[in-house]
Amino acid sequence: MEKDLLNLLDTQNKIMINMLDLISESHRWYTVNEISHELNVVERTVQRYVHRLKELIDDYNEERNHHVSISYEKYKGVLLEIDRGSNYMELKSYILENDETMKIFKLIIFEEFQSISKYAAAEFVSENLVRKSLKKIKEFLNMYQLTLSRSTFIIEGEEKQIRLIVYISGWIIFKGVTWPFDFISQDKVYLSVDSFSEELEIGFSVIHRKQMAYMLAVNILRLRKKHVIEMEEDWKTYANLPKLIDRLPVLNTFIEDYNIYIESELYFYLILIQLKPKLYESTTYCDSVLNYHKKMNSNVYQATEQFMDLFSQKMIAIPNELKERFFVTSFCAHLFCHLFSNIQVDIDGYMIFKDLENDYPNLKIELSNMIKELHQSNPDPLFLRENFLLQKYMLLFSSVLPLTYFEPIIQVFLDTDLPYFVKNNVTEQIANRFKYEFNIAFINENVLDTADLILTNIPNVLEEELRFSNKVHLFEFPFSQRDFAEIERKMKGISQNRLIDI
Numbered sequence: 001m002e003k004d005l006l007n008l009l010d011t012q013n014k015i016m017i018n019m020l021d022l023i024s025e026s027h028r029w030y031t032v033n034e035i036s037h038e039l040n041v042v043e044r045t046v047q048r049y050v051h052r053l054k055e056l057i058d059d060y061n062e063e064r065n066h067h068v069s070i071s072y073e074k075y076k077g078v079l080l081e082i083d084r085g086s087n088y089m090e091l092k093s094y095i096l097e098n099d100e101t102m103k104i105f106k107l108i109i110f111e112e113f114q115s116i117s118k119y120a121a122a123e124f125v126s127e128n129l130v131r132k133s134l135k136k137i138k139e140f141l142n143m144y145q146l147t148l149s150r151s152t153f154i155i156e157g158e159e160k161q162i163r164l165i166v167y168i169s170g171w172i173i174f175k176g177v178t179w180p181f182d183f184i185s186q187d188k189v190y191l192s193v194d195s196f197s198e199e200l201e202i203g204f205s206v207i208h209r210k211q212m213a214y215m216l217a218v219n220i221l222r223l224r225k226k227h228v229i230e231m232e233e234d235w236k237t238y239a240n241l242p243k244l245i246d247r248l249p250v251l252n253t254f255i256e257d258y259n260i261y262i263e264s265e266l267y268f269y270l271i272l273i274q275l276k277p278k279l280y281e282s283t284t285y286c287d288s289v290l291n292y293h294k295k296m297n298s299n300v301y302q303a304t305e306q307f308m309d310l311f312s313q314k315m316i317a318i319p320n321e322l323k324e325r326f327f328v329t330s331f332c333a334h335l336f337c338h339l340f341s342n343i344q345v346d347i348d349g350y351m352i353f354k355d356l357e358n359d360y361p362n363l364k365i366e367l368s369n370m371i372k373e374l375h376q377s378n379p380d381p382l383f384l385r386e387n388f389l390l391q392k393y394m395l396l397f398s399s400v401l402p403l404t405y406f407e408p409i410i411q412v413f414l415d416t417d418l419p420y421f422v423k424n425n426v427t428e429q430i431a432n433r434f435k436y437e438f439n440i441a442f443i444n445e446n447v448l449d450t451a452d453l454i455l456t457n458i459p460n461v462l463e464e465e466l467r468f469s470n471k472v473h474l475f476e477f478p479f480s481q482r483d484f485a486e487i488e489r490k491m492k493g494i495s496q497n498r499l500i501d502i
Contacts, residue, residue, distance in 0.1 A: 176210035231264035337382035362406035
């Protein structure tokens, strides 16, 4: 979803974000030509945006009391220096927060945007600019089956879907760097999160603690705006609310602190936290949730058991030491599918694999067939959320076998005059470099007919017609980045040709 949100930015801020991502990768000078090539803009444009980024960094340093500096020299290029108390993520969030469309989006989320003319007058911007921002926001919301009211500028749609999108958007934009919920007590919310973690003996990291606080704040915000979650009958098979109210003092305190006595709201909070695999690290919490689902034979529990069985039959046997992790991860994914529709990212806004069709086409086919078989034996609509489930199932698969397991084997022959152990190191270096992208097998004999790719540092061992072919890569030891890029290019060509042949 981050990519979708970044599309809301104006062109200038998009380029500055991309430039910041590039020059923060390592502490070195980046030439203007290098930046121009990577960002696909002319060098004069790069120079202009460097000066604009410097102005923005000066404002950031003054406002946040940090010391980030960007240096520009004609023949050396650009150097970004970040103080120990900050990092580029915080600076990136600052750019997002101050983008005009993002400021409008925040007002819409808090239902504080009154009219185009009032906003334009207050912020000294043109009404036309405001309309362009609203159009982009509408297009973003439409991607998630939500709309924006023309008269009130209020987000409309299924309430649980609105809350998810507001939470993910808020987390991506602010990343816990700032507390964007102006009228909700940050201390009070964090106290509630800490009380919950202590009572259930769950050790939250700093990031998980912030995520839980953001999630709670979004729910409180929406309820205070009188948007109430609609109850779903299945939820009573997911959580035993009456029993939890009796047994958990922290839940009673939560109800009293925020005056939440609506049944659907309480169920929704309880089910939302069931989506976070981190919480299942607490044996007490894990047993409580899963045992109740099992007792009630919930549709989520049934789906997860079916997945576990079919995955072991069709894909690979799940190692005993991974079975619990497999169950919890797939259980959370199935529950997410039941709660939300047409969402490709997880609850924190991440899409792990972006181009399955090209990166792991055979694995995608195998998993797609398995999902279809699951749906045939169980017509639960969750198994229709194939794009989302593929992400989670591939992640689980990768914990047992390489993602390239079903992809065509690329046979590589390394023919060199390097010493034995150096040659082994080179082999390992190449295997590790490309293990997530290609299914590589090194062959020991120089059989040109069976090798898909030959790597050599001795040009005269090759026939003239082979020396410059796509089947051969001639290198000088040690490998350079150019060598790795060329090897990758040739392996991609080999893989694509295999797919065409199939």
